[in-house]
Amino acid sequence: METKIYETATIDEAAELLRTGQLIAFPTETVYGLGAIASNDEAVKNVYKVKGRPSDNPLIVHVADREIAQYVAFVPPQAEALMEAFWPGPLTLIxxxxxxxxxxxxxxxxxxxxxxxPAQEQTLELIKKTGFPLVGPSAxxxxxxxxxxxxxxMHDLSGKIAGILDGGETQIxxxxxxxDLTNATGPVILRPGAITEVQLEPIIGKLAGSAQSTNEADAPKAPGMKYQHYAPAQPVILIDGTPADWVAIIEAYRGEGKRIGILASEEQLDIHKDAAVAIYSLGLKNDVAAASQRLYAGLRYLDEQPVDVILAEAYDLAGLGKAFMNRLEKAASSKYPKKNAE
Ligand code: TXA
Ligand code: MG
Structure with a gap:
């Protein structure tokens, strides 16, 4: 199959392909999703197949408006308030x-x-033209x-899906x-993202838990969290330290003859870039939004460079930093310096 890249003008064609059970990837403000009509079992099965996704990890359904009563058993009052505040936007509700x-x-x-x-005009139009909500796991x-x-x-799914609606680089x-709004003890964040606890709590009150809670007992996981997440072929070392810590670890790897890749802020790269064979900038250190937008592109890029180890810079956990660090920690094989003696 030849995978076609669609510009906005051809949304009609993409919608028609979806209606006939084909798969079309679509842009959102977060990441690209792999679309299929959510009522077509064959098409949805095909989504699992082309991604190689375990069959017990459920998919997010993407809707084009807030009229969701037709799709779920019950819409809690909290959901109404959250949809009003954050939809369209990067908040998935269970x-x-x-x-x-x-x-x-x-x-x-x-x-x-x-x-x-999703907060992406083209994709909302695609869903409306298709006539039914679309599943959309990351593509x-x-x-x-x-x-x-x-x-x-294209790199991952070329030849396996009918097309990609091109919306350029995703914003978040x-x-x-x-x-999760179905938890008996109250709402729980299963996966941290751009909408944070600090934004949710004024609207729905105190959360009952968060996936990043330090207390394991009140940290239920999304079904998808138990699976191995992305880790490049080379080890990623997460560095949460001073420039002197960076120098120490760089010297240690160089001493072993290892080729170093660095994924870090402009400021950190300015100091250490000569020690690396490949670098990828996450932007200025005070801009965690830029770092989040670049993280996955940086990991993909460095994974293809001739490096033996990737050194990645830790960011502060405030705001979007929590989601950024959640994803980076999943990619990392170890942390330096080790904070807790284990
Ligand atoms: O930003 C996003 O959410 C992107 C874009 C394309 O919308 N989509 C995305 O989908 O990240 P995916 O399939 O890669 O991640 C969906 C996550 C998984 O961790 C899955 O386990 C969880 O949502 N999930 C889906 N349905 C669930 C359910 N019924 N209960 C609990 N977790 C669920
Ligand atoms: Mg995913």
Whole structure:
């Protein structure tokens, strides 16, 4: 199959392909999604197949407006307030499932369903023209970083899907916040994203837990969290230290004859770039939004360079930093300096 890149003018053609059960990748403000009509079981099965995704990891359904009562068993009042505040936007909400609406494979045996309205005009238009919500897991091969450009999607899925709607580079670069509204003890963040606890709590009150809670007991995981996440072929060492710590670790690797790749802020690169054979800038250190937007492209880039180890810079956990560090920690094989003696 030849995978075609669609410009905005051909949304009609992409919608028609979706209606006939084909797969079309679409841009969102977070990352690219792999679209199929959420009522077409064959098409949804094909999404799992082309991604190589485990069949028990449910998919997010993308809607074009806030009229969701038709798709879920119950819309809690908290959801109304959250949709008003954050949709369209990078917040996925988990609802009790309504039988017979979506293909069974969408929810992978769970009694709940994840919905999100993406903030991307082209994609909202695509969903409207298709006439039904679209599943949209990130449009990468399972185990690769989520795609933030149409070229990333092409790299992973060329020849396996009918097309890609090109929306350029995605704005946020990290997947949406996933908030579970079906938990008996209260709302729980299953995956941190651009919509943070600090933004959610004024609207729905105190959360009952967060996936990044330090207390394991109140940190339930999204079904997808148990799977191996992206890790480049070379070890990624997360460095949360001073320039002197950087020098120490760089010297240690150079002493072993290792070729170094660095994924870091402009400021950090200015000091250490001569020691590296490949670098990727995350932007200025005070701009965690830029770092988040560039993270996956940087990991993909450095993974293809002739390096033996990738040194990556830690960012502060405030705001979007929590989601950025959550993804970077999943890619990293170790941290330096080791904070807790273990
Ligand atoms: O930003 C995003 O959310 C992107 C764009 C394309 O919208 N999509 C995305 O999809 O990241 P995916 O499939 O890569 O991640 C979906 C996450 C997984 O961790 C999955 O386990 C969780 O959402 N999830 C889906 N349905 C769920 C459910 N019913 N209960 C709990 N977690 C669910
Ligand atoms: Mg994904």
């Amino acid at each position: 609802f009790p499932m309504k039988e017979g609406v979506f293909a069974p494979t969408v929810t992978a045996g769970h009694k709940t369903v994840a919905l999100r309205m 990468n091969t399972s185990g690769k970083p989520s795609p933030t450009t149409a070229q990333h999607v 670069g990290l997947e949406s916040t996933v908030l």
